[in-house]
Amino acid sequence: MATKPGIPKGTRDFSPVEMAKRNYIFNTIREVFYLYGFQQIETPSMENLSTLMGKYGEEGDKLLFKIQNSGDYFSGLTDEELLSRNAAKLASKFCEKGLRYDLTVPFARYVVMHRDEISFPFKRFQIQPVWRADRPQKGRYREFYQCDADVVGSNSLLNEVELVQMIDAVFSKFGIRVSIKINNRKILTGIAEIIGEADKIVDITVAIDKLDKIGLENVNAELASKGIPQEAIDKLQPIILLSGSNEEKLETLKSVLAASETGLKGVEESEFILKTISTLGIKSEVELDLTLARGLNYYTGAIFEVKALDVQIGSISGGGRYDNLTGVFGMDGMSGVGISFGADRIYDVLNQLDLYPEDASFGTQLLFVNFGEAEAAYVLPVLAKVRAAGIRAEIYPDSAKMKKQMSYANAKAIPFVAIVGENEMNEGKVMLKNMATGEQNLLAPEELIAAIR
Amino acid sequence: MATKPGIPKGTRDFSPVEMAKRNYIFNTIREVFYLYGFQQIETPSMENLSTLMGKYGEEGDKLLFKIQNSGDYFSGLTDEELLSRNAAKLASKFCEKGLRYDLTVPFARYVVMHRDEISFPFKRFQIQPVWRADRPQKGRYREFYQCDADVVGSNSLLNEVELVQMIDAVFSKFGIRVSIKINNRKILTGIAEIIGEADKIVDITVAIDKLDKIGLENVNAELASKGIPQEAIDKLQPIILLSGSNEEKLETLKSVLAASETGLKGVEESEFILKTISTLGIKSEVELDLTLARGLNYYTGAIFEVKALDVQIGSISGGGRYDNLTGVFGMDGMSGVGISFGADRIYDVLNQLDLYPEDASFGTQLLFVNFGEAEAAYVLPVLAKVRAAGIRAEIYPDSAKMKKQMSYANAKAIPFVAIVGENEMNEGKVMLKNMATGEQNLLAPEELIAAIR
Numbered sequence: 001m002a003t004k005p006g007i008p009k010g011t012r013d014f015s016p017v018e019m020a021k022r023n024y025i026f027n028t029i030r031e032v033f034y035l036y037g038f039q040q041i042e043t044p045s046m047e048n049l050s051t052l053m054g055k056y057g058e059e060g061d062k063l064l065f066k067i068q069n070s071g072d073y074f075s076g077l078t079d080e081e082l083l084s085r086n087a088a089k090l091a092s093k094f095c096e097k098g099l100r101y102d103l104t105v106p107f108a109r110y111v112v113m114h115r116d117e118i119s120f121p122f123k124r125f126q127i128q129p130v131w132r133a134d135r136p137q138k139g140r141y142r143e144f145y146q147c148d149a150d151v152v153g154s155n156s157l158l159n160e161v162e163l164v165q166m167i168d169a170v171f172s173k174f175g176i177r178v179s180i181k182i183n184n185r186k187i188l189t190g191i192a193e194i195i196g197e198a199d200k201i202v203d204i205t206v207a208i209d210k211l212d213k214i215g216l217e218n219v220n221a222e223l224a225s226k227g228i229p230q231e232a233i234d235k236l237q238p239i240i241l242l243s244g245s246n247e248e249k250l251e252t253l254k255s256v257l258a259a260s261e262t263g264l265k266g267v268e269e270s271e272f273i274l275k276t277i278s279t280l281g282i283k284s285e286v287e288l289d290l291t292l293a294r295g296l297n298y299y300t301g302a303i304f305e306v307k308a309l310d311v312q313i314g315s316i317s318g319g320g321r322y323d324n325l326t327g328v329f330g331m332d333g334m335s336g337v338g339i340s341f342g343a344d345r346i347y348d349v350l351n352q353l354d355l356y357p358e359d360a361s362f363g364t365q366l367l368f369v370n371f372g373e374a375e376a377a378y379v380l381p382v383l384a385k386v387r388a389a390g391i392r393a394e395i396y397p398d399s400a401k402m403k404k405q406m407s408y409a410n411a412k413a414i415p416f417v418a419i420v421g422e423n424e425m426n427e428g429k430v431m432l433k434n435m436a437t438g439e440q441n442l443l444a445p446e447e448l449i450a451a452i453r
Numbered sequence: 454m455a456t457k458p459g460i461p462k463g464t465r466d467f468s469p470v471e472m473a474k475r476n477y478i479f480n481t482i483r484e485v486f487y488l489y490g491f492q493q494i495e496t497p498s499m500e501n502l503s504t505l506m507g508k509y510g511e512e513g514d515k516l517l518f519k520i521q522n523s524g525d526y527f528s529g530l531t532d533e534e535l536l537s538r539n540a541a542k543l544a545s546k547f548c549e550k551g552l553r554y555d556l557t558v559p560f561a562r563y564v565v566m567h568r569d570e571i572s573f574p575f576k577r578f579q580i581q582p583v584w585r586a587d588r589p590q591k592g593r594y595r596e597f598y599q600c601d602a603d604v605v606g607s608n609s610l611l612n613e614v615e616l617v618q619m620i621d622a623v624f625s626k627f628g629i630r631v632s633i634k635i636n637n638r639k640i641l642t643g644i645a646e647i648i649g650e651a652d653k654i655v656d657i658t659v660a661i662d663k664l665d666k667i668g669l670e671n672v673n674a675e676l677a678s679k680g681i682p683q684e685a686i687d688k689l690q691p692i693i694l695l696s697g698s699n700e701e702k703l704e705t706l707k708s709v710l711a712a713s714e715t716g717l718k719g720v721e722e723s724e725f726i727l728k729t730i731s732t733l734g735i736k737s738e739v740e741l742d743l744t745l746a747r748g749l750n751y752y753t754g755a756i757f758e759v760k761a762l763d764v765q766i767g768s769i770s771g772g773g774r775y776d777n778l779t780g781v782f783g784m785d786g787m788s789g790v791g792i793s794f795g796a797d798r799i800y801d802v803l804n805q806l807d808l809y810p811e812d813a814s815f816g817t818q819l820l821f822v823n824f825g826e827a828e829a830a831y832v833l834p835v836l837a838k839v840r841a842a843g844i845r846a847e848i849y850p851d852s853a854k855m856k857k858q859m860s861y862a863n864a865k866a867i868p869f870v871a872i873v874g875e876n877e878m879n880e881g882k883v884m885l886k887n888m889a890t891g892e893q894n895l896l897a898p899e900e901l902i903a904a905i906r
Binding site: 047063068110113392396411 | 851
């Protein structure tokens with residue numbers, strides 16, 4: 001009968017110490033979201049497959065976790081269909097529901113369904129797990145949290161400015177030094193236009209995006225392999241390698257992109273965002289980075305990406321402006337801009353830099369040792385008072401050996417232990433031990449609370 | 454291309470107002486769990502079906518949401534097997550994983566897998582959604598949260614005492630008046646023994662559990678229909694209808710159960726729990742209720758159930774002592790006791806009694822009206838200062854009509870609006886409007902913060 005227990009690959013248990021750290025991350029991000037006027041929503045873990053399919057490309061469809069219909073999921077299927085063993089096609093017969101793949105599509109679905117109750121512009125945040133049937137590897141899981149904030153129903157660039165402020169606020173709170181990279185999809189479109197390869201914008205941005213990883217030579221080779229003529233590749237060089245301050249880059253771009261209306265619009269937007277941010281005293285460096293293109297194709301304006309300065313790791317936050325979030329669900333003209341924080345990578349960065357604050361754990365502050373029934377009866381009302389004062393406290397439930405109770409306190413990293421034996425009871429006192437210093441003090445119960453605070 | 458959006462039946466979207474209320478519920482419960490020294494864990498949404506199957510009875514197996522294997526889930530299946538169209542049998546071929554059905558089985562699996570890192574007794578809590586393919590109906594969902602706290606690895610009755618204290622603390626914080634009913638499985642076993650029907654204990658408890666709903670006559674009819682002789686049913690009558698104070702009930706039980714060692718043990722345990730609780734000044738009434746049996750068969754000692762006094766609704770919390778939580782995973786001798794709070798029902802009770810505190814929403818406190826680019830540029834640094842002081846604030850991102858901006862403030866229930874036009878800019882001030890009273894004050898930016906606090 002005994003099953004050897006395990007968990008599905010790519011999933012994780014979170015133990016108390018990990019949970020305390022994760023809660024610290026989510027609470028910090030949530031606090032900043034609230035501070036900027038964002039409101040939380042949650043959507044179901046399961047969505048109809050009709051909502052999810054076709055939204056993440058062909059590859060994405062394969063990575064959806066599909067939920068088998070309850071009851072007789074064979075009904076309506078012919079023998080022939082069954083024996084075709086067409087896994088992809090039959091999945092849509094066997095399954096009507098799938099697990100959420102990201103927070104964006106469910107959000108779009110939410111906006112359309114609730115359009116009449118929402119007061120636009122809608123500043124929403126959402127912190128929930130998503131699931132992807134990806135091949136698990138280091139740092140990549142099949143179940144992980146996304147923390148998204150989006151503003152929909154407003155074209156104002158102030159939203160972009162505020163999102164950059166929020167990124168700065170979150171990482172300042174964490175104590176993680178970051179570089180916030182911004183770019184604009186319109187600049188990239190402008191570049192493609194002026195080199196006469198407007199229809200190759202996706203190939204170009206994908207290649208440019210790899211500059212950091214594969215170097216200029218390979219980027220050029222990739223561009224050539226995509227059928228971009230040498231002349232156009234030559235024109236691209238100064239732009240890919242553009243350097244200097246943000247202002248210098250923008251000035252150069254203005255002249256290079258003079259012939260592209262879209263390109264100039266992108267420059268103007270970036271200029272507004274960067275200039276406005278510079279008046280608001282944020283701590284992080286903000287850099288215009290033309291190599292930033294991001295994989296997703298739906299961004300139409302500003303693009304953001306955040307790199308930790310003191311740890312080698314991929315981007316720890318990112319986002320951008322997109323048009324027509326909800327068009328696929330029949331509601332047009334809904335522009336939005338959003339950012340997403342990568343909780344798992346932030347977790348790794350905070351661990352590597354050892355930046356977790358000590359008081360983030362909400363662990364027990366005081367353990368009462370249990371010497372038996374009479375002592376416990378004496379302790380319980382004291383314990384109730386201590387808790388009423390907001391101190392997290394417990395009594396060891398069994399009158400086990402002292403050594404066992406003390407190792408319990410150590411394992412839970414409890415900073416204070418209260419010892420009540422016959423002597424203490426006779427005197428109406430409690431012996432309070434500071435576990436870090438070893439110091440012991442005989443205190444009246446009412447003195448306990450002050451001593452621990 | 455446009456899909457008419459919907460969500461799977463039995464699931465829910467949570468809008469900002471609902472989220473604020475739900476967060477208030479979870480935060481309140483979590484705070485009490487921490488106060489009593491419980492530590493949070495989380496387990497994956499998906500478990501291996503081998504972990505879940507056979508743990509919830511035949512009916513439960515059917516109600517598990519199963520996740521279709523990725524890739525070619527037909528591999529290894531013969532044509533004959535396929536054409537058998539045996540949905541239940543083939544589900545185990547098509548699917549290796551399922552969604553969590555409750556928090557108890559994953560917790561048992563967790564304890565076994567992490568036994569070497571856990572310092573017992575392990576006081577854990579867990580607040581996560583569970584999924585059941587039940588027929589949806591009013592108040593019953595296919596995705597809903599459970600909030601569980603359990604202590605495993607300790608037989609001490611102090612754990613039972615503390616769980617009752619926690620129930621009292623949670624509902625006191627909510628302002629919900631409750632009756633905490635307790636019983637003991639050993640008392641029920643004792644009763645079955647003394648009437649000579651020890652093997653019918655399940656039938657007896659199931660029938661007794663229905664007394665409130667179907668009345669004494671139908672309970673007796675049900676007992677008879679289960680093959681319990683009239684003589685035994687007669688013996689049961691005074692016990693089912695036992696009344697008086699807890700002390701009186703216990704005294705009666707002591708004499709009625711004198712011949713049953715198990716029964717007397719149950720009485721003794723209940724007496725200890727009730728007596729100890731009575732010294733700790735809890736607010737809720739605690740009642741020994743022999744009709745309380747609960748559906749689940751795995752309780753072996755104390756049983757708890759909580760009823761709201763001012764709202765007609767099923768139990769809003771419950772739990773009990775169980776033996777051998779982890780035996781099914783090959784780890785014996787792990788006794789535990791736990792409680793679970795029903796977040797959805799608590800939500801309904803708080804709504805009906807209108808008990809949500811006003812400050813539970815974490816909504817925006819101050820909205821800056823946007824009159825255009827120059828005004829926004831003046832406002833942004835003020836806004837940054839206000840936020841730095843911890844005030845949740847935002848600027849309307851577009852310079853829309855005043856009326857539109859004010860209805861936005863109303864829709865989000867924002868209590869203060871700051872108006873900055875040419876006059877205010879010239880004077881270096883901000884006009885602060887209290888949305889409830891209509892009162893307006895011309896303030897220096899630094900006076901704003903104090904005015905809102």
